[in-house]
Amino acid sequence: MASVTTTYEVSGMSCAHCEKAIAEEIGGLAGVTEVRADAGSGRVTVSSAGEPHDDAVREAVDEAGYELVGRA
Numbered sequence: 505m506a507s508v509t510t511t512y513e514v515s516g517m518s519c520a521h522c523e524k525a526i527a528e529e530i531g532g533l534a535g536v537t538e539v540r541a542d543a544g545s546g547r548v549t550v551s552s553a554g555e556p557h558d559d560a561v562r563e564a565v566d567e568a569g570y571e572l573v574g575r576a
Contacts, residue, residue: 507537509551513573514565517543522570529564533557547576 517523523541526576530539530550538551548565550556566573 507551507553508555509549510556512531512548512550512561512565513546513576514548514570515546516570516571517541517546519543522568525568526565526570530561533560533564539540546573550570 509559513528517526522545523543526541526548527539530536530548533552533556535553535557536550536556537553540549544550550561558572
C-alpha cells in the first residue's frame with residue numbers, strides 16, 4: 505500500500521505543547537507513520553499507509569483538545 509500524505513487545518517494550536525499533544529494523538533492511529541503539526545500555520549500533515557480516515561483523525565484532534573476544521 506502506498507504512503508499517503510494529507511494536510512489538515514486545526515484550530516486552537518498556539519505553541520509547541522499544542523503541536524506535541526496533537527501529534528501524539530494522531531500518531532497513535534493505525535497506519536499513521538508520521539505527523540507534523542505546525543502551530544504557526546494551524547496545519548497538521550499526516551503521512552500514513554493508505555488514505556487516513558477523517559473521522560478517526562477528527563476524534564484524535566478532539567481528544568487532544570483542539571478542533572479539526574477540515575482538509576487544507
